[in-house]
Amino acid sequence: GAGVSQTPSNKVTEKGKYVELRCDPISGHTALYWYRQSLGQGPEFLIYFQGTGAADDSGLPNDRFFAVRPEGSVSTLKIQRTERGDSAVYLCASSLNGQGSYNEQFFGPGTRLTVL
């Protein structure tokens, strides 16, 4: 079956621009997660959705970052007024159930964002 997919695989943008990153989770997975990974670091938690709602957005670094999952499947991570420090690989993961239960997360290949 299809795994988690993310588009685009690479995104180059200029400082100050707006970007959207898309994640298609595994069908039937209720939980969806966004992480950010800088070079040489582990994934940094950003936000977790259970169904359509953001159950935990404590990892979003500031109000320039926003994510939605309107129908409980596909999710979009939105970054406004991008800064060079936003450059990283953005990873999406999904799991069958969410927090508090067996929680193997399946990761997508990531979107490499470069802000010039």
Add this chain to the structure above:
Amino acid sequence: SQQGEEDPQALSIQEGENATMNCSYKTSINNLQWYRQNSGRGLVHLILIRSNEREKHSGRLRVTLDTSKKSSSLLITASRAADTASYFCATDALDLDMRFGAGTRLTVKP
């Protein structure tokens, strides 16, 4: 913020040797998981150990968990060149979603 810290940061061994990586964490956890990441690719789940378990095996992998010391170890036996990757531990707790450490970069020389 990151919860787990892997040790060492980098490890280089010869094919056939065993590789041991350690992970320490700060708060009480429900589960601890180990993931592998090949260069430039997504993370692959290796093994999950629950807080009430002390040891778990999966193929050439052996994971231990010591909740009193808030630490875990991942042992890869009879390593292969294909095991070259970064290895991350990730913990989740009752009110906290999964947090990853900075990883151990393992190089297995043929």
